[in-house]
Amino acid sequence: GQQVQQSPASLVLQEGENAELQCNFSTSLNSMQWFYQRPEGSLVSLFYNPSGTKQSGRLTSTTVIKERRSSLHISSSQITDSGTYLCAARGSALGRLHFGAGTQLIVIP
Amino acid sequence: DMKVTQMPRYLIKRMGENVLLECGQDMSHETMYWYRQDPGLGLQLIYISYDVDSNSEGDIPKGYRVSRKKREHFSLILDSAKTNQTSVYFCASSYRNTEVFFGKGTRLTVV
Numbered sequence: 001g002q003q004v005q006q007s008p009a010s011l012v013l014q015e016g017e018n019a020e021l022q023c024n025f026s027t028s029l030n031s032m033q034w035f036y037q038r039p040e041g042s043l044v045s046l047f048y049n050p051s052g053t054k055q056s057g058r059l060t061s062t063t064v065i066k067e068r069r070s071s072l073h074i075s076s077s078q079i080t081d082s083g084t085y086l087c088a089a090r091g092s093a094l095g096r097l098h099f100g101a102g103t104q105l106i107v108i109p
Numbered sequence: 110d111m112k113v114t115q116m117p118r119y120l121i122k123r124m125g126e127n128v129l130l131e132c133g134q135d136m137s138h139e140t141m142y143w144y145r146q147d148p149g150l151g152l153q154l155i156y157i158s159y160d161v162d163s164n165s166e167g168d169i170p171k172g173y174r175v176s177r178k179k180r181e182h183f184s185l186i187l188d189s190a191k192t193n194q195t196s197v198y199f200c201a202s203s204y205r206n207t208e209v210f211f212g213k214g215t216r217l218t219v220v
Contacts, residue, residue, distance in 0.1 A: 031206060031207075033209060035211070041213070041214050041216070042214060043211040045209065045210060045211070048209075086152075088152075088209075090206055095159075096154050096157055097142075097152075099152045100151075
């Protein structure tokens, strides 16, 4: 089965609303990382977060390894937050990243 | 400024032509990756390189080969490109099993 599962698949927010994106991963994976894919396609690393909570501006990532989950919280969303958010976890063997299918976020005025 | 640079950004090739995608990084990362991204399929690993001349197949290596002769440079080669290799190709690098940094991608169209 799929090793990294993201939810929701898509989300529409009004500007100013908050969002919580979820990522669940299998027991063989760890070292969670969150990416933002801009509408033009480039991938930006938001957080490398193997465990615990990290914050950067309006973004907060929390990873709970024991529960095999990670979340990305976006507060006070802005139109420029629109795009696709991807989570990825690394398997211990060979070091490859396993990606979730992504959450497509649309923020409207 | 930490950077993964991909060249070219856009490329159109005819079926049967050879394709060379180049990737460089300025972080002295020993691990580098090539992924492709297609609608509905997400990011798929083509090859991973653990250092110079130490390359391993990913999940979809068929039709591709790679070259890593310098730590900062990793090339993806398509010998006799096929139309089903039309995709967006991403190069990435990391220091061991830590944070992965991606380039901006190369959009390849094979006609």
